[in-house]
Amino acid sequence: MSARWTTPDQVAAQVRRRWADGSLLRAYAAGEPFPRVEVPLRGPRPSEIGDDLEEVRGWAARLDAGRRDDARYTLEWTTVGGRHFGRNQVPARAIVSAYEQAWGLLGVADDVRRFASILALVAPVAPVEAWVVANPHKALAVAEQWPALLAAYSWLDEHRGSGRYLREISAPGVDTKLAERHRRTLAALLGVPGTASGFLEALGLRGKPELVRLRPSPELVGLPQSLTELAVRAEELAALELRPTTALVVENEISYLSVPVPPGGVVLWGKGFEVDRVGRLLWLAEVDVRYWGDLDTHGFAILDRFRAWLPQARSVLMDRQTLLGHRDRWGVEERPARPLLSRLTAEEHELYDDLVTDRLGDRVRLEQERLDWDWVEERLGA
Template sequence: MLTPADARESARAKLLRSHRSWTVGERPDPAFSCGLRPPTEQAVLADLPRAQAWVRQWREAALPEDIEVQWQERTWRSVGRQQIPVRLTAHTVEAVAAWVGGAPAREQRVFAQRVATVRRHAERWARSAAAHGAPSSPHLPDDGAAAREASPDDAVTPVLRRHAQRLTDLDEADFRAVVEVLDWLQEHPVAGMRPRQLPIRGVDSKWFGRHRSLLEALAAPFRPSASDPVVVSARGVLGVVDSHALVRLRILDPALRPAGIRDMDVPVEQASEWAVTPEHVLIVENSETLLCLPDAAGTIAVWGHGHDTTPASLPWLSEADLTYWGDLDSQGFAILHRYRARLPQLRTVLMDVETLEQFKDLWVAEPTPFRGSLSTLTSAEVRALERLRTAGDVRLEQERIPWSYALAALTSRLRLLP
């Protein structure tokens, strides 16, 4: 038998779990419903006082408007005709919040208010974008696909979903500042400035750094540059120069080294402007592997750095022969897929079934396997991925492969120098 306290706790858990999706998406009706698990005749006979107390609890329960309890008549031979509560239904999110109360209700109220505020301002941002020469309707980047026309509400809804908790957790002063700064940025160009140079009163570089990702996410649907991967990688959709957007390079051919420098951490924008034409580029996912690579003719090595596929935006990669060497696990193939979607000529090395089976004793469990679709993989890569999965979601990390074995495989791709 579910008591009012039990049902309220269940509603509390549902509110915490679902109020954000309810607020930014379709509002369900009912927002919450649960069966009350009424007793059987045998259970009533076994403990009549308990059953009577349970019914009394529901008769006396103080429920907000829009929450109702459904009662049914039960006729039992031993105890006669009885009215029994069987189901509780809350028709609105607000009714659930009013009943639950406390921190969950406050969180729901704050998020709903902030969503409404962002959507009001999104109309202004869309008008400002149109006035400054951006498309008349905001656009929504979709993993490199062509932008879709959308209303301001539709454009910001995915952002509100992704950043729901962050929007909720901001204190009121920071939330107001985020919205006001976005209002200002829609009217004033800041492309090429560093955070320290932003002429926004009260906004220093530390505040901008803490809130930059949220500002850029909310601004992206109203910025034409959001669909340009080179611009986004280098400066973000706001155009503010990111002091941390670096790409790490190891120049394997001495003839290509600027001033004899072998290893460089370079701002991606500067690396994009470098007038270099390597014959071959090797992307590796392990920084120690990068530093161990020997000299090779016409070759530059790049540190891939996980799912951050910023190096794919470097224009001089497009004409080079490309090789990718990542971890032999599902995440490694997911990263490969992201690179190959932008660099279709990319080939792999040491990411095949043969390498996987050669070092079976070095397998470990993959903590968070990737389950999505990877349409750019070759048949050989698909076989390797399937073997990883059928073996129980295992992985063979790049750095566990003996260096002598790895170097022999790389020699077949690179023209090593003596």
């Protein structure tokens, strides 16, 4: 048989595209008439029929058998031929005109039954039903979980703005792990962001406390001299009346633990893009603040973000001399950042642009923990 001639599998492929994009199930759920699918069949040209009539008849027979007595599709036939080999009936078009035909052709009857069960379960809850109809394959992917998901949805919807922890969820058959595992589905049902923090914040639930770690100088007024390090809830730390003379914010944890604390000052762990927690500390607004991050595109992006809170912040050990002085310790930044940064100094922006455009090498980065420690101490002391 010619490779160009349509097979029953190719007929099914035409219908499968509508199954895969969800349009068949959406129409089925909405009670709409079946969207008729007509597939023109590529078959032998009249000039080819006489070359091997048996092959042509075999092709037509396979298409005819594939319809399974019209349970999968029907065929329209046309007459071809002439005086050399007689007139013959060959299939010209396959037509799928009913849901049952499509389910049989694709072998998805069991999936459709599961989908119908899901629809029956969620029908009393209009927002959930609307999401299931709009996202049939996503709904099927969690088919076994719908009783619990529906219970979780109801509890979360009823407790919007309650300030409770997710751990307190008491819906039947639901525990914290299930809610967290299916957070993105629940977020879509509830119309809130799917990120962990955005989910809780939008629902008015309480999240895990944000802690800020800091190492105070013994001379720092407002804290016991015996404390060498604290981890404090961000809002509680912001409420303290601390008056450090200087502050050093460090991106990397081990570097944060290693640097000396300036007299009368404080060292804080910025923790990468979580630096906003430090930036919101109001008692840093009038303090000489230095920031030390990685020498890569993300390090400068974090510095730029930090200055949105504390414009007076100065960078340290994030200069061209430090980068070029440690060429043998360069690494490769897997996914460089490329945003436009408006809060960098001219020198910082020039170096950032060199990193973004690979002028110094392919995705160059220098992690702060790779800096020579004598170099670090000398410049921090200065």
